[in-house]
Amino acid sequence: MSAATETARWRVESITLRQFRGVAQERTYAFDGRSGLLHGHNGVGKSTVALALQWTLYGRFQPGVLANVQPATFLAPVQGKGKASSGEVVLARGAERLVVARDGGAKTFTVRIGEASWSDAKAEAKRDELLGLDMDTFVRAVLLQQSRIRGLLLDEPKERNRALDRLLGMDAVEHLFEATKPRPFTEAASAWREAIRVEQQELEANERLLQQQLETAQRTARDVKFLNKDLNPSGLASRYDEVSRDLVALGAKYDVAVPPLPACAKPSLAPAVASAFARGVKVIRLGAAPQKRLAPVQQAIGSLTAARARCVDAAKTRSDAAARLAGLVEKHGEAKALEAVHSEARERIVALRRDLKEAGDLRQLLDDAQAYVSRARPKECPVCERGLPEGRDLAARLRQRAEAMATEAVARLKREVAGQEQRVAAADAALTELGAAAKDVETAAKAAEKAAAGGVEALGAAVPENKVAARIDEALREREAERQRLAQAVEAMEADLEGIELRQRNVHGVLLPAVAKRDELAAHEQRREEAKKRHAAREVKAVAMERVAGQLEAIRKALLAAKQDLASELLDLAVPRAKALYRRLVRQPVFEGLDVLVIPKAGKVDYAFQVTTASGAARDARLVLSDGQLTATAMALFFGLAESTAHALDLLYVDDPTQNLDLPCKEAMAKVVAEMARRRQVIVATQDEDFVTFLQAEGFPRDAVIHHLKKWDGNPTVETSLPGGEA
Amino acid sequence: VFRARAIVLAQAGKTVTSIEKAVKAKLAAQRGGEEAAALWKGLWALYEQGGAGAVEIGLRELRELPDGADADAQEDE
Numbered sequence: 001m002s003a004a005t006e007t008a009r010w011r012v013e014s015i016t017l018r019q020f021r022g023v024a025q026e027r028t029y030a031f032d033g034r035s036g037l038l039h040g041h042n043g044v045g046k047s048t049v050a051l052a053l054q055w056t057l058y059g060r061f062q063p064g065v066l067a068n069v070q071p072a073t074f075l076a077p078v079q080g081k082g083k084a085s086s087g088e089v090v091l092a093r094g095a096e097r098l099v100v101a102r103d104g105g106a107k108t109f110t111v112r113i114g115e116a117s118w119s120d121a122k123a124e125a126k127r128d129e130l131l132g133l134d135m136d137t138f139v140r141a142v143l144l145q146q147s148r149i150r151g152l153l154l155d156e157p158k159e160r161n162r163a164l165d166r167l168l169g170m171d172a173v174e175h176l177f178e179a180t181k182p183r184p185f186t187e188a189a190s191a192w193r194e195a196i197r198v199e200q201q202e203l204e205a206n207e208r209l210l211q212q213q214l215e216t217a218q219r220t221a222r223d224v225k226f227l228n229k230d231l232n233p234s235g236l237a238s239r240y241d242e243v244s245r246d247l248v249a250l251g252a253k254y255d256v257a258v259p260p261l262p263a264c265a266k267p268s269l270a271p272a273v274a275s276a277f278a279r280g281v282k283v284i285r286l287g288a289a290p291q292k293r294l295a296p297v298q299q300a301i302g303s304l305t306a307a308r309a310r311c312v313d314a315a316k317t318r319s320d321a322a323a324r325l326a327g328l329v330e331k332h333g334e335a336k337a338l339e340a341v342h343s344e345a346r347e348r349i350v351a352l353r354r355d356l357k358e359a360g361d362l363r364q365l366l367d368d369a370q371a372y373v374s375r376a377r378p379k380e381c382p383v384c385e386r387g388l389p390e391g392r393d394l395a396a397r398l399r400q401r402a403e404a405m406a407t408e409a410v411a412r413l414k415r416e417v418a419g420q421e422q423r424v425a426a427a428d429a430a431l432t433e434l435g436a437a438a439k440d441v442e443t444a445a446k447a448a449e450k451a452a453a454g455g456v457e458a459l460g461a462a463v464p465e466n467k468v469a470a471r472i473d474e475a476l477r478e479r480e481a482e483r484q485r486l487a488q489a490v491e492a493m494e495a496d497l498e499g500i501e502l503r504q505r506n507v508h509g510v511l512l513p514a515v516a517k518r519d520e521l522a523a524h525e526q527r528r529e530e531a532k533k534r535h536a537a538r539e540v541k542a543v544a545m546e547r548v549a550g551q552l553e554a555i556r557k558a559l560l561a562a563k564q565d566l567a568s569e570l571l572d573l574a575v576p577r578a579k580a581l582y583r584r585l586v587r588q589p590v591f592e593g594l595d596v597l598v599i600p601k602a603g604k605v606d607y608a609f610q611v612t613t614a615s616g617a618a619r620d621a622r623l624v625l626s627d628g629q630l631t632a633t634a635m636a637l638f639f640g641l642a643e644s645t646a647h648a649l650d651l652l653y654v655d656d657p658t659q660n661l662d663l664p665c666k667e668a669m670a671k672v673v674a675e676m677a678r679r680r681q682v683i684v685a686t687q688d689e690d691f692v693t694f695l696q697a698e699g700f701p702r703d704a705v706i707h708h709l710k711k712w713d714g715n716p717t718v719e720t721s722l723p724g725g726e727a
Numbered sequence: 728v729f730r731a732r733a734i735v736l737a738q739a740g741k742t743v744t745s746i747e748k749a750v751k752a753k754l755a756a757q758r759g760g761e762e763a764a765a766l767w768k769g770l771w772a773l774y775e776q777g778g779a780g781a782v783e784i785g786l787r788e789l790r791e792l793p794d795g796a797d798a799d800a801q802e803d804e
Contacts, residue, residue: 172746175779180770180786188790195793541791548789551763555770558753558760566749 009650010098010131011681012036013090015056020085021048024077024714033092034723035677035701038685039692040709045716046685050143050655051075056087056102057127058135059109062171072104079714091649098130133647140169140638141645143653149634152609153627160622164596164607167638168570173563177604180556185549192542196535203528210521217514224506226514233266236515239507240264240273243500247280250496254288267516274508281497290489297486300458301479307451307458308472314451315469318444325437332430342427349420356413363402363410370398563605568598570641578640582611585632585668591624594633628660632669639672651681658688670694677701747771 011033017023022045029038029049038046054061055075075085084105091098099112100123111123111130118126128134133141139148151163165171218231229235244261251258258280264273285291332338372382374395380387388394448465455468463471575596582594591611595618599606610618611625611633621633635657642652654673658666670691676682677700684700686692703723709716750767754760773781 169746172774176770176774176782179774179779179782184786184790188792188796191792191796195796538793545790547762548766551766552786554754554757554760554763555750555767558750558757558763558767561753562746562749565753566746 008093009648009680010091010093011650012053012683013092013097014088015049015053016088016090017048017052018086019077019083020052020055020075020087021045022078022712022716023048024079027716027718029707029718030720031681031683031705033681035681035704036683037692037695037700037704037706038683038709039689039706040687040711040716042687044709044712046687046709047145047655050145050653050685052087053089053653054135054139054143055085056089057100057131058138059102060135062136062139062166075104077714093648100127131647131649133645133649136169136172137645137647138649140167141642141647142649142651143655144635144638144642144657145655146631146657146659149631149638152622152634153630155622157606160609161606163634164609167634167641168567170563170567170605173559173566177556177559180552180559182549182552182556185545185552189542189545189549192538192545196538196542199531200535203524203531207521207524207528210517210524214514214517214521217510217517221510221514224510226506226511230511231514232518233515236267236270236507236511237264239511240270243277243504243507246500246503247277247284250500251280251284253496254284254290254493256284256287258283267512267519270508270512270516274504277504277508281501284493285497288490288493290486290493294483294486294490297479297483301476301483303458304472304476304479307455308469308476310451311448311455311469311472314444314448318441318448321437321440321444325434325441328430328434328437332434335431335434338427338430338434342424342431345420345423345427349417349424352413352417352420356410356417359405359409359413363405366398366402366405370395370402373398560600560603560605564598564600567605567607570644571596571598573644574637574640576640577643578637581636581639581672582633584672585636585665586625586629587664587668588625588629591619594621594636596637628662628665631660632665635669639676643676651683652676653683653685655685656687657684658686658691663690666691667694670698670700674698674700677704 012031013033014028014030016026016028018026022043027045029036038049040046055071060071072084076083077085084103086101086103086105088099088101091100096113099110101110101112102108109120109123111118111126113130117123131138139145148166149163151159151166154160154163162171162174165174221231222228226235226239230239240261241263248258248260259276261273261276261280262269264270329335372378378388452465452468455472456463459468459471459475461471575594578596579594583592588611591613593612593614595608595610595612597608597610599608608618609621611621612618621630625633639652657669657673661669666688671694673682673684674695684695705723706721708719708721710719711717750771751764754764754767757763770782770785773785777784
């Protein structure tokens with residue numbers, strides 16, 4: 001069937017790329033609904049065409065492709081990073097022309113048939129409606145890329161199963177199966193129920209504690225004589241009213257105005273009432289009449305006591321000084337007598353010193369006379385000129401006389417001078433002592449006068465000095481009596497205050513906790529009621545989470561069942577054709593048959609990709625076939641699947657189908673592809689010139705369009721051959 | 728929010744593929760599968776919109792945990 005006569009399905013007229021990967025500017029590959037061959041060396045832009053076809057039609061790639069790359073970055077021209085790509089695919093079905101265009105810069109997608117056009121979501125819906133296939137079907141039934149089957153060559157069975165999933169379009173099932181685990185939801189349900197349990201446990205523990213505390217508080221309240229009727233807010237208010245009345249009365253008793261306490265309508269007001277009570281007590285304590293009078297009395301007692309002490313001390317000092325003076329007078333005599341003794345002694349000393357001088361002069365005279373007589377030996381007295389008696393040693397007599405004067409008279413005079421000087425010194429010392437004592441007496445007398453004046457001032461009345469101490473004592477006795485009286489009054493007031501404070505303490509410290517605890521328990525009950533509602537809501541959430549978990553379980557079960565059905569259905573349709581192609585492409589001498597089976601297992605659906613002998617013995621294909629044979633086998637399965645899938649696109653796009661294939665296999669592949677190209681539009685992209693030769697030898701449709709990509713310099717250089725030798 | 732969004736997506740005219748139909752049919756055959764079918768409709772719409780990642784995000788949004796419960800820790804388990 002030629003392109004001209006095909007009217008039921010769409011064929012590719014042209015693919016236009018603009019600023020797309022290996023195309024820096026614009027390149028249109030025209031096919032006019034015919035099969036086509038794109039060939040050229042590696043890196044000249046062949047695969048770019050397949051990418052452009054998929055991107056223009058669907059705007060995305062299947063999950064896992066370009067997982068870590070921004071599509072815009074990947075698609076931008078190699079030599080023009082940042083430029084937005086666009087593409088246009090023109091499809092034809094008889095006279096109808098379908099133009100599908102995508103602009104990456106403007107982010108638009110349009111579908112146009114004749115004059116009618118659609119854009120974006122509506123365009124996507126129209127595309128799917130017209131072509132009858134979504135992207136997943138497109139990549140498994142139209143566009144064969146080696147990457148889709150490469151996993152079949154891997155050693156790990158899990159990877160080979162995944163490759164078959166991708167080939168059969170079952171990877172979506174696996175993705176969804178993995179993403180819809182119910183366990184997080186069952187765990188969420190458990191978390192909600194655990195939250196309920198934990199809160200219930202806390203509430204119960206709190207309630208037990210509060211109950212115990214209430215019982216203890218009530219027992220304590222009864223111990224201090226509170227009654228059951230007191231153990232509630234009105235009882236508390238009533239007790240505080242009593243305290244308030246009594247406090248006001250107590251204030252009146254002691255002449256102090258005390259305001260009544262604020263009403264304690266509820267326990268929370270108790271602190272304010274307690275503060276007011278403390279203020280009231282303080283006002284009474286500081287302002288009560290006895291207290292106010294007591295302070296000045298105590299002050300007066302202090303002043304009088306101090307004044308009295310000063311008077312007594314001063315008087316004693318004065319009497320001590322006088323006694324000392326009297327003792328000195330008694331010892332030394334009066335000062336005047338001492339002064340007379342002193343004068344007399346001084347005069348006597350003067351006289352004695354004169355006598356001593358005269359005695360000295362006489363001695364000198366005698367010494368001179370004796371020296372003269374000894375030297376001159378006169379016959380007569382040089383003074384009276386009378387003759388001196390013969391035979392008498394005048395010099396010796398003079399010497400005796402001088403010595404006698406020196407030893408007796410002078411010694412006596414000196415003793416007497418010393419005696420008189422002692423008298424003078426004694427008189428001086430006594431006079432000094434007497435002077436100091438007299439001064440002390442004078443000073444003490446002045447101090448006594450001053451102390452007496454202070455005492456008079458303390459007494460506040462004119463009192464003779466000698467009576468000051470007595471009057472102070474008298475005043476002290478009076479004040480002390482008054483102080484004792486006032487102190488007793490203050491003591492009585494303190495007793496009153498202590499009494500009322502004790503009552504207030506009992507109300508505040510014993511009754512209030514009992515009442516407050518009762519309220520607390522009531523509030524706790526309220527919280528429990530609220531918690532019940534909350535728990536009901538949480539239980540609803542837990543049930544909702546369990547319901548979702550159940551739904552996910554059902555969805556997973558349905559996914560596996562659907563996968564089993566769909567994969568089996570697909571393979572039932574595809575495997576017969578795949579078997580035939582396997583025999584032609586692989587030509588394995590022992591394992592001549594191919595079988596692909598769906599194997600349901602617990603919680604998953606796997607595959608058996610196996611080859612069989614003529615006798616029916618089956619082996620895992622991976623264990624028996626070479627990489628090239630396995631590639632050819634996968635191609636056989638792909639072709640089988642592609643030919644058995646119903647949709648409105650009459651196209652098979654095969655990108656590089658001969659990797660790993662040997663020459664005979666390539667030749668066989670060329671025959672298969674050429675045959676298919678005679679029934680539908682087949683576009684082959686290859687770098688394998690042997691394969692190109694084989695294709696041409698097999699008569700790859702004579703009317704095929706051949707694009708020879710000769711080189712690349714940012715844009716591919718393409719030589720196009722049209723049927724009939726046109727260029 | 729999740730359900731509303733999923734339904735909006737589902738009503739936006741997305742393609743109903745054979746997988747979607749097949750799962751729907753399987754759910755219809757299950758006892759009590761109607762509720763699961765509604766959820767499936769939303770999940771499929773999300774899958775079409777953003778793949779398995781979108782489904783995981785949608786389910787995470789659907790999952791409600793009490794205050795203080797560690798969602799990540801639970802997922803790690």
